[in-house]
Amino acid sequence: MTTPEAPADAYLDHAATTPMSRAALEAYVAEAGRAGNASSLHSAGRAARRAVEESRESVAASLGARPSEVIFTAGGTESDNLAVKGIFWGRRRSDPRRTRVLVSAVEHHAVLDPAFWLAGHAGAEIVLLPVDGDGRVDLAALRAELTEHGDEVALVSVMWANNEVGTVQPVRDVVRLAHQHGVPVHTDAVQAVGQVEVDFAASGVDAMTVTAHKLGGPLGVGALLARRDLPIEAVLHGGGQERGVRSGTLDVPAIRSFAVALAETVAARPERAPALAALRDKLVAGVRAVDPEAVLRGPDPSSDDGAAARLPANAHFTFPGAEGDSLLYLLDSAGVQASTGSACQAGVPQPSHVLLAMGVPEVEARGALRFSLGATSTAADVDRLVAALPQVVERARAAGLVSAPGGAA
Amino acid sequence: MRVLAAMSGGVDSAVAAALAVEAGHDVVGVHMALSRNRDQFRTGSRGCCSIEDAGDARRAADVLGIPYYVWDLSERFEETVVADFLAEYEAGRTPNPCVRCNEHIKFEALLDKATALGFDAVATGHYAQVVTREGADGTVVRELHRSPNDEKDQSYVLAVMGPDRLARAMFPLGGFASKAEVRAEAERRGLSVSAKPDSYDICFVADGDTRGFLRDRLGSRPGEVVDTDGAVVGEHDGAYAFTVGQRKGLGLGRPAADGRARYVVDVQVSTNTVVVGPAELLSVDRIETHKAVWLAAPQEHAEGAWLDDVEVQVRAHGAPVPARVRAATAADGTPAIDVELTGRPLRGVAAGQSLVVYRGTRVLGQGTVARAWRG
Numbered sequence: 001m002t003t004p005e006a007p008a009d010a011y012l013d014h015a016a017t018t019p020m021s022r023a024a025l026e027a028y029v030a031e032a033g034r035a036g037n038a039s040s041l042h043s044a045g046r047a048a049r050r051a052v053e054e055s056r057e058s059v060a061a062s063l064g065a066r067p068s069e070v071i072f073t074a075g076g077t078e079s080d081n082l083a084v085k086g087i088f089w090g091r092r093r094s095d096p097r098r099t100r101v102l103v104s105a106v107e108h109h110a111v112l113d114p115a116f117w118l119a120g121h122a123g124a125e126i127v128l129l130p131v132d133g134d135g136r137v138d139l140a141a142l143r144a145e146l147t148e149h150g151d152e153v154a155l156v157s158v159m160w161a162n163n164e165v166g167t168v169q170p171v172r173d174v175v176r177l178a179h180q181h182g183v184p185v186h187t188d189a190v191q192a193v194g195q196v197e198v199d200f201a202a203s204g205v206d207a208m209t210v211t212a213h214k215l216g217g218p219l220g221v222g223a224l225l226a227r228r229d230l231p232i233e234a235v236l237h238g239g240g241q242e243r244g245v246r247s248g249t250l251d252v253p254a255i256r257s258f259a260v261a262l263a264e265t266v267a268a269r270p271e272r273a274p275a276l277a278a279l280r281d282k283l284v285a286g287v288r289a290v291d292p293e294a295v296l297r298g299p300d301p302s303s304d305d306g307a308a309a310r311l312p313a314n315a316h317f318t319f320p321g322a323e324g325d326s327l328l329y330l331l332d333s334a335g336v337q338a339s340t341g342s343a344c345q346a347g348v349p350q351p352s353h354v355l356l357a358m359g360v361p362e363v364e365a366r367g368a369l370r371f372s373l374g375a376t377s378t379a380a381d382v383d384r385l386v387a388a389l390p391q392v393v394e395r396a397r398a399a400g401l402v403s404a405p406g407g408a409a
Numbered sequence: 410m411r412v413l414a415a416m417s418g419g420v421d422s423a424v425a426a427a428l429a430v431e432a433g434h435d436v437v438g439v440h441m442a443l444s445r446n447r448d449q450f451r452t453g454s455r456g457c458c459s460i461e462d463a464g465d466a467r468r469a470a471d472v473l474g475i476p477y478y479v480w481d482l483s484e485r486f487e488e489t490v491v492a493d494f495l496a497e498y499e500a501g502r503t504p505n506p507c508v509r510c511n512e513h514i515k516f517e518a519l520l521d522k523a524t525a526l527g528f529d530a531v532a533t534g535h536y537a538q539v540v541t542r543e544g545a546d547g548t549v550v551r552e553l554h555r556s557p558n559d560e561k562d563q564s565y566v567l568a569v570m571g572p573d574r575l576a577r578a579m580f581p582l583g584g585f586a587s588k589a590e591v592r593a594e595a596e597r598r599g600l601s602v603s604a605k606p607d608s609y610d611i612c613f614v615a616d617g618d619t620r621g622f623l624r625d626r627l628g629s630r631p632g633e634v635v636d637t638d639g640a641v642v643g644e645h646d647g648a649y650a651f652t653v654g655q656r657k658g659l660g661l662g663r664p665a666a667d668g669r670a671r672y673v674v675d676v677q678v679s680t681n682t683v684v685v686g687p688a689e690l691l692s693v694d695r696i697e698t699h700k701a702v703w704l705a706a707p708q709e710h711a712e713g714a715w716l717d718d719v720e721v722q723v724r725a726h727g728a729p730v731p732a733r734v735r736a737a738t739a740a741d742g743t744p745a746i747d748v749e750l751t752g753r754p755l756r757g758v759a760a761g762q763s764l765v766v767y768r769g770t771r772v773l774g775q776g777t778v779a780r781a782w783r784g
Contacts, residue, residue, distance in 0.1 A: 326526060329437070329478055399525035402518070 009335045010381035014214070014313060014374030015163055015191060016339055021216035021261050021375065028218055028257035038250045039239060048252045055259035059223060062259075062266045063210065064199030071224045071242045072255050076190045076211035079224040080110035082235050082246065083186040083207045084157060088118055090231030091154040091184070098154040102145060102183075104129045104137045104169070105357035111157050111188055112353075128357075129158070134299045134309070135167035135358050143177050150181030158185070160192035160208075164341040164354045164370055165298030166314025168196060175204035184230055190214055190222075194265035195273055195311045206230045210262075212254070216375060217261030221254035268375070276373050277301065277312035279382060283371055284315050286386035291393050294319050297355060297368070313373040316341060318360065322367045322396035330395055331369075334388035336381075341370030367400070410529040411435045412579060415515060416469060416477070418462030420602045421534030421582060423469035424594045428581035429532045430473050437528070438470035438477040441519060443486040444613065465602050472599055482518050489513035491613055498623055498649045501678040502761025505566070505725065506611055512569040520577055530579045536561040538583035539575065540771075544706070551575055553704055555770040557586045565725050568765040568775035571702050620650045620658070632681035634661065637674065637690065648681045654691055654757020661685070672757070691756040695784040696721070696748040698764050698776025699739035705773040710736040720767045721748055723758050723778065730755055734766050739779060746776040749784065 011019075020028070036048030053067070060067040073079045084101065091098045101115050105128040118124035127145055130138045137158050146153065156178045161168045171187050178185045184206035192198050194215040200208055207230060211222035226232055226245070238247030265272075281301060287294050294317045299309035319327060324340035331338055341352060355365040371385065412434040414426035430436045440463050463479060470477035490509045497504035520531045536556035544550040553575055556562040570578065585591050588607070595603035614622045627649055634643035643661040645651065651659075655673040665671050665687075672691055675684035703710055710716060713735060720729035731752035739745035746766060758781035766773040 325478060325480060326522070329476070330526060332476065333437075395526055399522045402521035402525055 009337050010384040011376070012336060012338045012371040012373065012381060012385060014377070015341075015370065015372035017213045017219065018216050018374045019376055020218060020257070021264055023264055024212075024217050024257045024261035027260040028253045031253035031256045034252075036252065038252060039241060048250075051252050051256050052250050055255045058259040058263055059210075060225075062262045063193070063208075063225060064201045064203075065208075065225045066201075066228075068228060068243075069200070069225050071226055071246050072250060073222050073224055073246055074220055074251075075213070075222040076108075076188065076209055077110040078235075078246075079209035079211070079222050080108065080157075080186075080188055081114045082224050082232070083209060083226070084111055084114040084155070085118060085235055086232040086245065087155045087184060087186060087207065087230065088122070088124060089233035093233070094231060097152050099123055100125045100127055100149055100153045102127045102129055102142065102153060102156040104131060104158045106131050106135050106137075106162050106164075106167070106354045107157060107159055108163055108188055108190070111159070111186075115157070124154070131167075131357050133358055135162050135165045135297075135354060136299075136309070137169055137174065139170060139173050139177065142174060146177055146181045146183065150183065153178075153181065153183045156183055156185045158187060160187045160189035160198065161196065161311050162298070162354060163191045164352055164368075165316045165358070166191075166311035166372075167298050168192070168309050168311060171203055171205060179204065191311060191314075193262070194269055195276070195313055197269070200225050207232070212258035212261055215261055215265040217258040218254050221251055221258045223258075265375070272375065273312045276377065277307065279373055279377060279379065280312060280315050282379065283373075283382045283385065286382060287315070287317055287389065290386060290389045291319060293321075294393075295364070297358065297360065313377075315371045317369055317371075318355070318364050319367040319369065319393055319396065320364060321400045322393060323400050324366060324368045326396040326399045327367070327369050327392060330392040331385070331388060334384075334392060336385050336388055338385075339370045339372070340368050367396075411527060412437075412530050412532050413519070413523040413528045414438050414475070414532045415519060415534075416440050416466035417534070418465035418469075418602065418605075419534065419608060420592060420595050420600070420605050421536075423466070423473075423534070423600045423602050424591050424598075425532050425534040425581040426469065426475065427473055427594070427598050427600065429579065430475060432581070436473070436475045436532070438466065438473070438475050439519070439523075440466040440477070440479045441486075441514065442479050442481045442483055443514070444483050465605070469600050469602055472601075480519070480522070482514055485518045486510070486514055486613075489518075494611075494613075495623070495626055497761045499627055499678065500761075501648065501676040503652045503759035504761050505763050506613070507566045507725070508569050508763045511566055516570045516574045516578060520574060524577065530577050532579040532581055534582055535563045535567055535580045536582055536585065537564040537567050537580050538770075539578065539580060550706065553772040554583075555767070555772075556583060558588070561588055563725075564767075564770075564772050565722055565763070565765050568704065568772045569702055569763065572704055575704065623647065623650050630681055632683070634659065634683045634685055636665070636671075637684060637686040642671075642685065645683055648676050648678055648683050651676050651683045652757075653759035659683075659685060676759075688756065692754040693756075693758050693781040693783055694750040694754045696723075696750075696755075696758060696764060696781045697739070697779045698746045698748070699741055699743045699779045701736070701739075701744040701746045701774055701776035703736070703744070703774040710774065712736045712738070716766075716768075716773070717751075718768065719773060721750070722765050722767065723755060723762050729767055732766075734774075744776075745779075746774055754783070755781075 036044040038048040038052045056067045056070045119126045158174045175185050186207040187205045188209040190211045206227050208225040213219045234245050236247050297316045299306040301307050351362045351365040412429045416422045416438045494506045538554040540552045555564045610617045630647040633641045651673050671685040674686040674690045715733045715735045717733045721732045722729040732750045737745040737747045762778045765775045
């Protein structure tokens with residue numbers, strides 16, 4: 001129960017979505033008050049077009065890309081679908097043998113599901129690249145696959161950083177291997193932007209997904225950055241906007257607000273990322289102190305190479321004997337908002353495919369909890385979690401004893 | 410109190426949750442996911458287990474302004490309710506899966522998890538009343554009673570829970586005399602499920618075809634249908650799919666010599682034989698049960714002492730009949746209830762059915778039918 005004295009909830013779920021920054025909100029509201037279709041030729045249309053192009057230049061500058069490489073979309077899922085399907089179709093058109101799609105086993109469903117859809121509907125063969133115990137993609141497996149089938153591969157898609165366990169992938173190594181075989185690389189950088197340095201040109205990737213609402217921007221807008229020489233077919237057909245790759249009237253307020261939030265978050269990163277990492281380390285230490293049995297999943301930031309191998313704002317634990325949904329409920333009622341980190345189907349918690357791919361047994365994967373920090377996070381949020389956690393874990397374990405399959409009657 | 414409202418997505422449980430909220434309780438809605446593969450469950454508006462139902466439950470929780478969670482109890486459901494359903498049919502008995510679900514899922518898996526998480530009670534949309542009164546020694550006695558709504562009364566399927574579980578159960582619809590009133594309450598609160606049709610069938614039998622479900626899961630086992638003299642009168646795909654008292658679907662080519670209707674009078678799984686005979690062979694007035702659970706206080710059912718002036722009911726929507734009963738111990742060592750019918754006999758009482766003992770509207774106890782005969 002919330003009492004008048006109770007502080008606001010501790011929001012530890014920034015990887016799900018972030019609050020909009022003040023500047024982004026102001027930009028959105030200002031633009032939303034104007035009429036204008038960016039495809040119209042009259043003055044209102046020209047003003048809208050100008051706002052879009054300025055935003056495009058800003059997004060490109062923030063991410064080390066050229067403006068012509070920025071395709072605005074309705075967000076991460078659309079960008080991933082456009083990349084996977086569009087590159088697959090584009091590559092296959094020039095060479096019908098290129099039917100293989102290589103994706104890491106820990107990709108977001110917005111990459112995995114279009115890939116498997118292509119397998120079911122367009123003759124694609126999906127190769128799931130295995131990961132190690134920390135969730136890092138197996139480069140030897142990628143190399144072997146490319147060596148054996150390089151001339152049949154349409155594309156490789158490996159995320160910049162994982163949304164559940166925060167593992168930063170060796171994207172440059174992936175690019176180097178793939179390009180040796182002339183294979184383009186897509187990366188989903190939705191979680192990475194604002195937390196680690198993301199430079200589209202320097203990374204060498206051919207296409208990259210970003211979204212606004214994970215970095216202080218509005219919901220429902222994002223971009224696919226795509227090199228101009230990358231063959232890519234449209235998924236949405238219509239008025240021919242965004243170089244014919246993504247038709248649809250441009251959402252000017254959302255695009256403007258996205259550009260503002262992105263510029264802000266990229267500028268803040270050099271200072272904010274170390275601060276979030278320090279806060280995250282405090283959170284990890286606090287959780288471990290409360291429950292020594294809790295297992296940190298993903299790279300350990302206190303190890304030699306761990307700090308760079310993990311997103312600074314991510315912490316992810318499994319709590320043996322407890323179920324994620326029990327932990328979630330108990331934390332929520334204690335005013336702490338977190339996530340199990342895995343996708344829900346009709347609200348039914350499924351063991352995370354990411355954890356399973358990392359070799360975590362299903363029974364342990366059930367007890368997963370992700371904490372993700374952001375621009376508005378404070379030490380008080382972490383204190384609140386650590387204070388609530390002892391009773392939460394104890395109760396969730398008691399519930400786990402009685403509710404596990406085959407559990408005590 | 411902290412109350413967990415089990416929300417199926419139907420109108421009854423939504424109104425039950427609303428009433429719990431309005432009674433001032435701290436309520437959290439939980440939808441039980443009973444199958445990971447939703448396709449194998451019935452879909453559409455009649456179910457309690459489809460994706461639409463989970464969405465309806467979520468929407469109702471939103472309207473009530475309460476937190477909402479989905480708990481995955483699919484493995485427990487499969488290994489208790491579905492497994493019991495199959496094993497009982499395979500053994501030639503006739504299970505009631507709704508009774509087993511209340512016993513193992515709603516008032517065990519769900520209730521125990523809720524208790525562990527700090528909830529004081531689980532509220533459901535069942536039609537039954539809990540009446541509290543002061544006992545002889547000053548303690549509070551909780552009694553389970555029939556709903557005033559005869560048509561919807563669900564005390565029969567709830568009787569399986571013992572007193573300590575009843576103490577943590579809450580049936581906010583207990584006082585409602587009609588479903589129309591419940592629908593009106595739903596509409597008054599803007600709950601969109603107010604006009605949703607009732608569910609009737611077994612939720613995990615997708616198309617209502619129980620025999621087909623059993624054949625899929627247990628396999629085809631062809632055998633003979635014989636009459637009471639042992640003469641073969643037909644064939645079947647598996648004796649397990651037949652129930653004592655069944656008349657339809659026997660697939661007998663020829664009518665009986667005397668032209669009278671024939672019923673299943675025995676299911677012999679050891680020889681995979683179904684025995685058919687005339688209706689009078691189905692009449693019984695003695696019933697032995699096992700795995701009995703008493704809701705009445707121990708001093709009310711001392712072993713061996715007959716309780717007169719009670720009624721027993723053997724089907725969810727069957728009529729109760731006058732009887733006398735006594736507590737006993739079954740051959741398998743579990744508590745038993747022995748039954749002698751004192752009015753008219755019952756027809757077609759099958760092993761495996763749940764027998765509930767009532768005095769007036771009050772549930773005294775429940776047992777599982779072991780055998781029934783003409784005394």
